[in-house]
């Protein structure tokens with residue numbers, strides 16, 4: 043070899059003719075490749091890596107920067123010689139997969155035959171069937187595996203296939219299969235997608251709002267580590283598997299947090315990205331290669347990436363391809379082209395793909411049948427097994443497996459790789475027959491239009507195999523089986539110190555909340571279960587003392603001396619830290635909330651998440667994830683800080699939240715509170731802990747807290763504790779009754795949150811200046827009052843011949859005289875919605891409109907929620923009732939300094 047090298051080195055290339063130069067280049071390349079082969083054979087892959095690394099550095103030193111390349115060639119990551127032997131019975135497994143394929147297809151076609159437009163998807167599962175089946179037969183460990191049990195995020199649109207498998211496993215009666223997407227029939231039905239709310243013993247994670255499942259899976263894997271590191275869960279080998287659509291990676295949520303997984307070294311996380319190269323409308327990346335693009339993204343983020351692009355039949359061609367023409371052709375082909383081969387089959391592939399003499403030579407002796415076997419890797423169980431096995435053995439980083447599949451695999455003319463395939467729900471008789479033939483299913487021609495479901499006898503080899511595999515792997519999946527212990531509620535007097543008020547000391551409700559949280563953290567039972575979650579906002583909420591007290595969770599502890607180590611309250615990161623400091627990501631924080639809030643069902647461990655954030659960046663920004671928390675039956679507290687459109691001064695339009703309570707009305711199992719005082723928060727938190735963790739109700743809580751300092755009053759003395767608690771929890775109680783014994787004019791003011799103080803000031807003015815006997819009520823929850831009123835109304839409607847019931851709000855206001863005026867820092871629609879359920883009309887004041895950068899006083903004047911406007915509204919309401927002269931009200935307006943022509947904050 044050295045002779046050749048010497049000869050080469052002595053050549054002056056500029057003197058060579060074109061042919062000689064080509065020959066030289068080829069020889070040179072061959073020499074290098076042969077050397078590499080030699081190193082690989084004698085020193086193994088590690089030696090190859092070392093040498094290539096040294097070569098790269100060497101080139102760099104001599105001024106040849108090797109361009110950064112985030113991708114590897116477009117061939118399988120795992121070479122054919124590295125594939126393990128398949129441990130299962132391939133033939134049996136294929137028969138089982140085919141039955142599931144058929145049943146999944148039949149359930150959708152049947153549902154749409156019986157009820158046109160009912161929907162459902164065939165093509166997604168058709169592309170993913172083998173991926174799931176290799177997982178079910180060999181990898182996914184079920185609940186009986188204990189701490190080794192896996193969690194699987196199923197692609198939402200693949201649910202017909204998941205149901206079809208469960209049907210074979212005997213988990214559903216045939217009626218359930220017939221009632222796919224018919225949940226309101228007399229017989230059991232199956233929900234369209236994974237919804238724990240609707241199938242609470244079955245589905246664990248809602249995934250069908252795309253992007254949320256992948257994001258949640260990252261924080262789930264991290265939360266598992268957190269539980270282990272904090273000693274709340276025995277360490278185990280359980281993994282999180284997330285099935286992700288290639289189109290789904292368009293969603294920012296899907297890829298936005300992948301570095302979190304790498305940074306936390308989550309080798310318990312495996313993403314199975316089903317790259318069928320299509321989304322709903324057409325190709326995901328027709329002009330490029332989605333697999334290569336994703337590879338670069340994942341590698342760049344520090345993930346282990348395994349590409350499974352080509353099935354086993356291609357290995358024969360790759361073995362023949364000594365010049366690398368095939369690998370180059372793979373690199374050159376874009377997904378839009380590749381889709382044609384899946385859609386039009388062997389003749390198209392022969393004519394268009396093998397488009398040079400060298401390529402044609404590779405298949406010169408092949409028939410169309412041979413060519414038709416050139417499958418994509420994601421349909422080849424041997425390749426899938428190799429990838430899953432390697433992923434489960436990998437340590438130190440998460441793994442993404444990029445499987446190349448065909449969307450609508452096996453659907454033939456009905457949709458295989460066609461652009462319309464995603465929404466194909468109807469197959470005609472010929473298409474059904476073609477499907478049957480393709481998968482060799484035992485369905486007679488005469489039966490085919492009855493869409494029969496197949497379940498072999500219990501004693502059949504298929505059934506025995508299927509059940510035995512699941513038995514060995516720890517039972518059926520998906521399965522949701524909450525088994526956490528019921529906790530005793532906190533003692534009745536646990537938060538009594540907050541009932542006394544602050545004795546004139548001015549404290550915000552945020553500070554009060556943080557004190558309550560700190561108290562809870564010191565509690566023997568509850569302390570360790572609390573999971574504070576903050577999106578880089580702890581200092582905003584005065585929570586920095588917690589950094590030192592309970593530590594910030596980090597999987598590596600703290601590798602540096604913090605800059606503030608001299609301080610008492612330094613920035614402490616630790617391996618068993620309790621705070622999840624997520625950085626600036628409400629979505630990531632909410633994903634942690636999802637994991638912590640459902641830990642009772644996932645791990646049988648109660649944890650109590652408190653996610654504390656800028657209230658404006660909650661529902662408005664991550665509303666869909668809060669919806670998912672409702673669907674997931676998550677428990678815990680969402681705490682919207684810096685709340686209230688006029689309470690958060692200075693920050694202006696983007697920060698001032700006057701509508702999160704309106705958005706909170708949309709989530710059915712969420713209780714929402716806008717407390718005014720510290721003792722209200724204490725009672726709400728205690729009640730929440732009791733309801734969620736003692737009574738185990740599947741509800742969660744939202745409360746807003748503000749940053750305005752004011753003296754926190756003691757709980758009112760005129761109410762006994764029980765009445766006070768009931769009022770706070772159900773949404774309304776009398777805070778300060780009128781002091782006027784005798785008066786002609788009466789008013790009831792409703793205040794909420796920090797606007798309570800404006801109502802109290804208005805009470806003083808109304809009583810002193812205008813002789814109106816005024817009582818002030820605290821409305822802690824318009825949502826609770828409204829729901830109760832609706833429920834009462836409904837009951838009365840359905841039971842017309844029985845004694846009508848009265849809603850709580852109306853009962854509380856029994857005997858309350860005069861006009862009702864409501865003021866809050868939220869939109870007027872909240873009191874307006876309640877108004878028709880109250881004994882008298884309500885005038886609503888609120889903060890509809892865009893916020894402004896201003897101080898509180900000016901903001902409250904602008905939005906007309908201050909004491910002066912409450913007074914005017916009260917007097918005008920009295921005039922409307924005929925109790926006052928309109929001219930007296932106009933005079934009062936002038937006295938109060940209110941400009942009748944001031945701009946309307948809603949439209950201005």
Ligand SMILES: Cc1ncc(C[n+]2csc(CCOP(=O)(O)OP(=O)(O)O)c2C)c(N)n1
Nearest residue numbers: 166250251252287288289290318320321322
């Ligand atoms: C947030 C969100 N937007 C849109 C949809 C509607 N949708 C459902 S499936 C789908 C295409 C899915 O493509 P891909 O992720 O590639 O999955 P495949 O079915 O190809 O496996 C779309 C747009 C959705 N479910 N969620």
Ligand SMILES: [Mg+2]
Nearest residue numbers: 288289320321
């Ligand atoms: Mg797709």
